[in-house]
Amino acid sequence: MKKCSFIRFMIKKTTDIFWIAGLCLLFSGVFCATNAKADTMAASSESNSSVSMTKTFFKPQQKKASIRQQISYRNDAAKRSSSASPRESVKILKYKKKILQGETKQLDLINLPANATVSFSSNNTSVLTVKQISNTACEYSGMGYGNAKIQIKISTPGFLFFDNVQELTASINVTPKAVSIVFRKSTRTITVEQSSKLSYTIRPSISTEKPVFSSLRKKIVSVNKKGMIKGKKSGTTYVYATLANGKSAKCKVIVKRPKANTLL
Secondary structure, three states: OHHHHHHHHHHHHHHHHHHHHHHHHHHHHHHHHHHHHHHHHHHHHHHHHHHHHHHHHOOOOOOOOOHHHHHHHHHHHHHHHHHHOOOOOOEEOOOOOEEEEOOEEEEEEEOOOOOOEEEEEEOOOOOEEEEEOOOOEEEEEEOOOEEEEEEEEEEEEOOOOOEEEEEEEEEEEEEOOOOEEEEOOOEEEEEEOOEEEOOEEEEOOOOOOOOEEEEOOOOOEEEOOOOEEEEOOOEEEEEEEEOOOOOEEEEEEEEEOOOOOOOO
8 A cells, every 4th residue: 555655656746847847948948039039139230230330431432533534524614614604716806918028017816815825927938027026916027929827826724734726827918019100091180079090000010019199289189098089179280109119100180160051
C-alpha cells in the first residue's frame, strides 16, 4: 500500500514539474520574441538615422563646369545682354570719296565704344597715305592717282584673351589736278530772271577738280559754285572759272529784257 501511494505521489509531482517547465518555456519564448522585435525596430531607426546623417553631411559635390561650358554660358549671357540693350554699330561719317593729288581730307567714326582701340591704314600708299589723328579720326592725302582704300580695324576686349574685331573700309578715288580749262561756249545770252548752266572742259579729263566761278558784275549776272548763272538786269558782263593753279577761262554773258507780250 505504502509503495503504491509513493508511486502515485511521484507521478503527480512529475506531472506538476512538466506543467511548470512548459509554462517557463512559453514565457521564455514570448520574452525573446518581444526583445527581438524591439532590437529590430531600434536597428531600423538607427539605420535610417545613419542614412539621413550621411545624406546631410556627406552630399556628393557637384562637378565644376568645364571651360567650354563656362564660355558657352558667357556667350549666352552676352547675347541676352545685347538683345536686351542693343548697341549701335560703329559707322563712318560722310566723307569725301574723290580727292586730288596733294589734297588732304578727314574721316571720322561714330558710335565707338569707350574701351575700343582703332587703327587706320591704307592698302595702297603710293596712291593714298593715312595719318591717324585720334582714336576716332584720321587724315588721308592723295599721293598718286587711282583707287585706294582706308582700312579701319576696331578691337574691343572679349572673353579671356580673345578680342572682338570689326573691320571697315572707305574707298577713295584720287585724280590729278587740272592744268587747263575752257568754256564750251564763249558767249551766252539770257534774259532777266532766266537761269542757265555754263559748260566747261578741263584737262586732263580724269581730273575731278572743280573750278571757282565768279561774276565780274554781280548786279547783272550772279553765278553759284556749280556754274549756274542767273540774269539780274539787262547788260553785259563776264563770268570766270579759275583753277587751283591760277589758270582761268571767261565767258561773255549778255542779259536782255524779256519780250513784252503783244495783244493781237
